[in-house]
Amino acid sequence: MLRRLAAISALMSLALAAMPARSARRPRYGGTLRAELGASVASLDPDVTAATPEEAAAKAQIDALIFDHRDSDEALVGAAGSGAFRVTTFESGKRAVLAANEEFREGRPFVDGVEIAMGRSAHERLVDLELSKTDLTEIAPQDARRAAEQGVRVSASQPDELLALVFVSANVGSKAAGSASARPTGQAARQIAAQVRGAGSEQAMGQALSLAIDRVAIVNFILQKTGEPAGGLLPQWSSGTAFLFPAAAPSAADLTHAKELWKQIAPSGPLVLGYDSADPLEQSVAERIVVNAKEAGMAVRAQAMPVAGAGAGKSRDAGLPAGHVDANLVRWRMTSSLPDVALKDFLARIYAGPLAGVEAGAFPETASPEDMYKQQRAVLNTYRVLPLVWLPQAYGLSARVRDWKVPGPGENWPLADVWLDTETQTPTPTGVQ
Amino acid sequence: MRPSCGLPLAIRVGVLTILLGFFSGVAPRESHAQATSQLPKSWNDAVSKLADEFSAVVSPAPVTLSVNNISALDASNAGAIETAVREQLQRHSFSFAPENSATAQSVVRLHLSLSESADEYVWVIQILSDQSDGNAVPVIIVTAPKADFAHAGAAAQSISLEKRFVWKQAELFLDFAFLKDATSAELTLLVLGTNSLTTYKPVGSRWQFSHTSAIPEATPPSRDPQGTINLKEGKISLKGFECVGEPDLAGALQCKASTAGRRLGGPAVTIPGLPNSLGTTIPERCHDEYVSLFTAENDWTQSDSIRAYLAKGVPLPVFPAGNTLEFDGPVMALHTDPEGNSTRAVVHNLKTGEYEAYIATATCGN
Numbered sequence: 001m002l003r004r005l006a007a008i009s010a011l012m013s014l015a016l017a018a019m020p021a022r023s024a025r026r027p028r029y030g031g032t033l034r035a036e037l038g039a040s041v042a043s044l045d046p047d048v049t050a051a052t053p054e055e056a057a058a059k060a061q062i063d064a065l066i067f068d069h070r071d072s073d074e075a076l077v078g079a080a081g082s083g084a085f086r087v088t089t090f091e092s093g094k095r096a097v098l099a100a101n102e103e104f105r106e107g108r109p110f111v112d113g114v115e116i117a118m119g120r121s122a123h124e125r126l127v128d129l130e131l132s133k134t135d136l137t138e139i140a141p142q143d144a145r146r147a148a149e150q151g152v153r154v155s156a157s158q159p160d161e162l163l164a165l166v167f168v169s170a171n172v173g174s175k176a177a178g179s180a181s182a183r184p185t186g187q188a189a190r191q192i193a194a195q196v197r198g199a200g201s202e203q204a205m206g207q208a209l210s211l212a213i214d215r216v217a218i219v220n221f222i223l224q225k226t227g228e229p230a231g232g233l234l235p236q237w238s239s240g241t242a243f244l245f246p247a248a249a250p251s252a253a254d255l256t257h258a259k260e261l262w263k264q265i266a267p268s269g270p271l272v273l274g275y276d277s278a279d280p281l282e283q284s285v286a287e288r289i290v291v292n293a294k295e296a297g298m299a300v301r302a303q304a305m306p307v308a309g310a311g312a313g314k315s316r317d318a319g320l321p322a323g324h325v326d327a328n329l330v331r332w333r334m335t336s337s338l339p340d341v342a343l344k345d346f347l348a349r350i351y352a353g354p355l356a357g358v359e360a361g362a363f364p365e366t367a368s369p370e371d372m373y374k375q376q377r378a379v380l381n382t383y384r385v386l387p388l389v390w391l392p393q394a395y396g397l398s399a400r401v402r403d404w405k406v407p408g409p410g411e412n413w414p415l416a417d418v419w420l421d422t423e424t425q426t427p428t429p430t431g432v433q
Numbered sequence: 434m435r436p437s438c439g440l441p442l443a444i445r446v447g448v449l450t451i452l453l454g455f456f457s458g459v460a461p462r463e464s465h466a467q468a469t470s471q472l473p474k475s476w477n478d479a480v481s482k483l484a485d486e487f488s489a490v491v492s493p494a495p496v497t498l499s500v501n502n503i504s505a506l507d508a509s510n511a512g513a514i515e516t517a518v519r520e521q522l523q524r525h526s527f528s529f530a531p532e533n534s535a536t537a538q539s540v541v542r543l544h545l546s547l548s549e550s551a552d553e554y555v556w557v558i559q560i561l562s563d564q565s566d567g568n569a570v571p572v573i574i575v576t577a578p579k580a581d582f583a584h585a586g587a588a589a590q591s592i593s594l595e596k597r598f599v600w601k602q603a604e605l606f607l608d609f610a611f612l613k614d615a616t617s618a619e620l621t622l623l624v625l626g627t628n629s630l631t632t633y634k635p636v637g638s639r640w641q642f643s644h645t646s647a648i649p650e651a652t653p654p655s656r657d658p659q660g661t662i663n664l665k666e667g668k669i670s671l672k673g674f675e676c677v678g679e680p681d682l683a684g685a686l687q688c689k690a691s692t693a694g695r696r697l698g699g700p701a702v703t704i705p706g707l708p709n710s711l712g713t714t715i716p717e718r719c720h721d722e723y724v725s726l727f728t729a730e731n732d733w734t735q736s737d738s739i740r741a742y743l744a745k746g747v748p749l750p751v752f753p754a755g756n757t758l759e760f761d762g763p764v765m766a767l768h769t770d771p772e773g774n775s776t777r778a779v780v781h782n783l784k785t786g787e788y789e790a791y792i793a794t795a796t797c798g799n
Contacts, residue, residue: 026657027656027657027733102653103653104653105654106654106656107653107654107655107656107658108653108655108656109656110656110657236503236548237550237551238550238551239550239555240504240548240549240550240551240553240554240555240576241548241550241555241557241574243503243546243548244557244559244572337551338551339550339551368574368576369550369555369574369575369576370572370573370574373572373574402732403732403733403734404734405733405734416656417656417733
């Protein structure tokens with residue numbers, strides 16, 4: 001018996017002493033990752049322009065997988081197939097099958113291939129996740145919490161997409177100055193006076209609306225707490241100064257102030273707020289703003305608008321047709337996690353859109369937090385851009401997906417780094433990660 | 434193409450015999466312990482700048498100061514910063530009135546916010562006003578670098594772990610080592626990358642680049658490269674290659690293809706009580722118990738930690754002991770010295786994106 005114990009002891013000692021650096025989390029090669037997209041990509045030809053922003057965003061993700069990389073001007077570098085994957089099958093708008101590039105410069109991806117199903121509705125994607133028919137798909141931020149509660153493994157980024165209300169340059173001035181310009185003046189001096197009055201009224205209209213909007217309620221009820229109220233043009237996690245731009249729920253004093261401002265403006269009709277007809281989140285937010293405005297005695301009407309062209313990049317820009325609306329809802333995704341880079345991009349959009357014609361302050365090459373604060377303050381004080389909420393990017397993952405790192409601003413799906421754990425049956429964390 | 438879960442037998446058995454012997458106590462110690470009453474110089478500079486810029490736009494007056502810490506700074510550091518700000522403002526002739534004093538209504542109310550951005554601390558001082566639109570002026574903003582102020586665990590524990598930061602760089606590296614010159618006793622830092630070995634010489638308190646020796650890289654490159662520096666045997670082992678140096682690893686390298694060791698079949702050894710993660714056993718025992726160091730069971734997208742586990746011989750189980758070393762990213766590699774009580778850890782810091790080298794030392798308590 002003692003001899004047996006000694007033998008076991010020796011074996012255990014040997015096992016402990018000679019224990020290698022072992023790990024079940026070392027990535028493994030093999031398997032096919034199944035992904036689903038809401039958008040349909042018609043063509044992977046770089047020369048073919050996407051029809052919608054969603055298609056452009058989906059195409060950009062696939063491009064990032066099959067081309068070597070993008071240069072500093074965001075142009076694709078290398079031939080198709082020089083990236084981590086190469087396309088083996090492509091059915092326009094329906095399906096793409098990618099195979100691992102054995103010779104990829106940064107090393108062969110862990111998975112053997114990726115199968116991408118396109119044109120799947122949000123409901124179909126969630127059902128497929130729950131039935132383990134897919135490994136990866138995007139989830140709308142307003143659906144993320146409910147999905148997590150239903151047991152879906154959800155991975156959410158830092159909030160990096162700004163949902164904002166921007167005034168359309170040509171309309172709001174005339175709307176706000178409606179009563180003044182309707183008068184028969186006939187004299188240039190009186191017209192100028194009316195324009196000046198209009199500009200002031202325009203600012204007052206934006207301020208009144210900003211005071212009336214309950215951003216906290218939008219986050220809590222529409223987004224189910226997936227997101228953050230936005231008061232500035234950069235999120236707190238990136239800039240560290242978002243707290244300087246309050247986004248609290250309107251107080252009674254705020255509503256009173258908003259009413260006073262609205263009375264002073266005396267607009268000629270309701271303010272028309274346009275939103276993307278294909279975006280349920282924008283619709284919900286627009287309808288909420290209408291309610292908030294009504295509580296402050298303001299007349300605002302939400303107007304669904306068809307989506308125009310692909311716009312710039314993956315974010316819906318001011319793509320809604322002007323002329324029918326006084327203000328639009330826009331979704332702008334940060335292009336970088338670096339606050340100065342992201343802000344510079346936002347400012348370029350703002351000074352080309354709602355603040356077109358307004359002289360922008362010089363943006364230093366290396367902007368300090370104080371520089372960025374002042375730039376934001378200058379924009380926000382015009383009340384032509386009203387930040388509403390910060391949205392994260394949310395993804396649903398199957399239990400076998402490992403080493404998925406949710407892409408940050410300017411990043412793409414890290415599918416070359418992802419591996420599939422088909423052997424270890426570890427409990428899968430649920431909830432929003 | 435597919436790597437096996439099993440490691441070559443030569444590597445598994447050779448863990449005890451091929452690792453380094455010069456680590457204990459030879460690396461320059463970088464102090465992480467910070468007295469809460471004394472700020473690092475960079476933080477003191479930031480506080481001075483904050484007070485300087487504030488005093489440039491506001492005339493000296495009685496003030497009150499409220500503080501809100503919305504960063505990851507702990508209470509002691511936040512308190513130390515507040516104290517430093519108060520001292521600096523007093524140097525600029527600002528006097529402090531009690532928050533609830535009778536004169537509080539007439540004094541200037543200052544608010545200090547300790548915030549943080551993606552990569553640095555952001556400290557803001559503003560004058561509180563009744564304006565609700567955030568247009569209070571002035572707003573003075575300064576930044577300060579984030580630093581590691583991790584403290585070691587309690588000394589009363591049976592075994593305590595300490596981590597010692599050694600090196601960091603943007604590119605992935607697989608292992609690192611300190612090579613001691615036999616005659617001059619001068620240290621050289623070796624950093625093993627995926628296709629090179631870089632040496633650094635000490636200059637003052639810093640490491641200065643000396644030279645780089647190329648190492649053949651597996652073709653196509655692996656997405657999970659692994660490699661080890663073996664000072665005792667004077668060689669470097671990478672997947673498919675072995676390199677030796679002339680006269681040592683700091684000199685010219687000669688590499689040749691290595692024959693792959695036989696791979697162990699069957700399931701890996703599983704010892705009850707140990708996590709299913711990266712781990713290794715250090716040679717020195719603690720009260721005649723085996724000491725193993727293991728990482729947490731997270732994947733490469735999460736923060737990580739190293740914890741000690743003691744095995745009381747037979748019968749098992751193994752149980753965790755002492756404090757936990759926390760890291761801001763996954764421990765990518767863990768290499769044990771053949772002697773002594775330390776391991777070398779390569780950590781991918783997810784906050785900075787850099788790869789960091791640490792020596793984790795296990796000290797047996799009474």
